Amino acid sequence: MVSTLGIALGVTLTLVVVALHFTKGTEYPIPDDISQEVLEQRASSVPETEFPEPMNRSIGGGGVAAGAVAEGDTEGELAEGEEAAGDDDPAAIPDDEAETFEVEYLKEGATIEVKENETLLEAGEDEGWDMPYACREGQCVSCGGHITDGGNSEQYVKHHTQSMLGEEELEEGYTLTCVAYPIDDLSLETRETP
Numbered sequence: 001m002v003s004t005l006g007i008a009l010g011v012t013l014t015l016v017v018v019a020l021h022f023t024k025g026t027e028y029p030i031p032d033d034i035s036q037e038v039l040e041q042r043a044s045s046v047p048e049t050e051f052p053e054p055m056n057r058s059i060g061g062g063g064v065a066a067g068a069v070a071e072g073d074t075e076g077e078l079a080e081g082e083e084a085a086g087d088d089d090p091a092a093i094p095d096d097e098a099e100t101f102e103v104e105y106l107k108e109g110a111t112i113e114v115k116e117n118e119t120l121l122e123a124g125e126d127e128g129w130d131m132p133y134a135c136r137e138g139q140c141v142s143c144g145g146h147i148t149d150g151g152n153s154e155q156y157v158k159h160h161t162q163s164m165l166g167e168e169e170l171e172e173g174y175t176l177t178c179v180a181y182p183i184d185d186l187s188l189e190t191r192e193t194p
């Protein structure tokens, strides 16, 4: 009697398990990217902003705004910033657009034309002169020179990335020739440091 009941229960449970195994269930579709869907839903519920501020990402607006830039306006914030950074580097000025200035190298005894996209060091080297230098990045004073026209050296050259000369030294006319691009005619004494 007991064994018959046990067998009946066992068979019933087995049938239930088999039936559940083959049941299809609700078939809830799992999205490929849940987080992106949530971001888009949230973004659709808030007003769109001009640009993707980092704060906006917490409610999903950043993601959508960034997408909008990618799809529509290819000249986004970053592209404009990059362009501005490029403008800041005189070396990026195309040769055919670069203005030319007269630079007198006093110790070398010659006046040459130097383009605004060329450093005073490079121009001297192009003449075959033995110009002093070390880092070529404005990080030492090996290439130091003195502009003798009077006043701040930055009236005559644009220093790109120099970090060694203080305001007083610039006022005295000192320059780092490896990062100095002419913006006016000038006279230069090479091998002169503060």
Ligand code: FES
Pocket: 132, 133, 134, 135, 136, 137, 138, 139, 140, 141, 142, 143, 144, 176, 177, 178, 179
């Ligand atoms: S070579 Fe170092 S600052 Fe010019």
